Amino acid sequence: MPYVITSACKDEMAADCVEECPVDCIHEGPDQYYIDPDTCIDCGACEPVCPVEAIYQDEFVPEEEQEYIEKNRAFFE
Template sequence: MAYVVTENCIKCKFTDCVDVCPVDCFHEGPNFLVIDPEECIDCTLCVPECPAEAIFAEDDVPQAQHGFIALNAELAQIWPVISERREASPDADEWNNKPDKLKYLER
């Protein structure tokens, strides 16, 4: 069971989670992070580190966010690995917890 980054990460892209990942399973897009389900070892270290509370075990992804399971797998194949923490988007705190952000996802 892999972990999944969900909608609340969009336009926030805090990277605290990346710092604790022992296998570099995070991939970075323009305004979102994803987890490669093939690389994730289910260690749970990233979950408490996410300020946006956007990371869930695959079995615990909220029903309305189930599309993010496939989206993480798809985008992990094309986006580069990120293995070091970076500064969050300047307006990340403003976007944190805003609803309906999928339309802002940049591929």
């Protein structure tokens, strides 16, 4: 899973990342956005435009946000 959207997005949903994504891999969920790991090309375009700094490369997700890796994965199952 290349990128993960974490708790800062929850109920925020600014959508700047959606507009920036060149492959439309960011999808709206009931409480936040999610990145489709099968579609994401790992370009990183979404990360710097997130106004709440909720997007991390999977290996850099803070320890207190690790549950969002599984939450993201489960959204696409």
